[in-house]
Amino acid sequence: MKLLEDFCNYIMNEKNLSMNTVDGYGRDLSQFTSFIEKPVTKVTTEDVSSFLSHRRAEGDGVSTVSRKLSAIKSFYNFLVRRGKLKYNPASSIEGMKKPKRLPRPVDSEDIDSLLNMIDNLRDRTIFEVLYATGIRREELCAINIQTDINFRRGELRVVGKGDSERIIPLFPRTLDYIKSLSAEHGKEWLFPSIKTGGHIGKRQINEIVNKWTSAAGLEWVTPHKFRHSFATHLMDNGVDLGDIQELLGHSSPETTKIYAGVSKGRARSAVMKHPLATEKGQP
Incomplete structure (x- = not known):
């Protein structure tokens, strides 16, 4: 047509x-x-x-x-x-309201069991970074070792939606995983693609996560569930909701109007209430 x-x-x-x-x-x-x-x-x-x-x-x-x-x-x-019609026949129809559902996080015990199952450094680092930072799949794929990771300060620079930047403090254990993986492959990207020479894509992240969650009997767990878990576990440990919104990089007007911004110092203090904060380094 x-x-x-x-x-x-x-x-x-x-x-x-x-x-x-x-x-x-x-x-x-x-x-x-x-x-x-x-x-x-x-x-x-x-x-x-x-x-x-x-x-x-x-x-x-x-x-x-x-x-x-x-x-x-x-x-x-x-x-x-385009002048083909005088009015839009659908303009008066209101969209259906989607019922609000609380996100289902993964229990920290299940995450620990899952990490212990994984038999290679790359896949384990993928899960570790997803849970320890709460970043999105596309943000995970695009981590550049040279420009996005400050090893001295232990920070991850994330470029999110709308090219907005945020800084997420890294736990010692998480930083050690990143150091080990980057030393192992020596590439520009934290998760390089063998086929393209660039970084891996969202589909490959899905495949990797599905492989291990299925093996662990957690078929319902997707990459985004670790983002929910990051936020929920911080909230469970008393972190202010505004701080969590900032760490997640939410940029909706509603979020920015309601919640106060969080400084790098407060961000570090906030994430230290995450379960991984008590873990020591060395993968």
């Missing part, structure tokens, strides 16, 4: 959305157009509502249906701007 192709080209080339997002919107809109069985310029608000209700009845979750609605709204906004 020409209009759908034009829309996908627009959001990719002019809106600079990622290929994954473009592909996702394309699939959602193809599903929608197959359901309505009429020209997209003849669609009514009722047609959109019927499609969303149908997807819920078919078992799609709230977040999935909300994503489909977002794709439909964006598509029709595009058509209105």
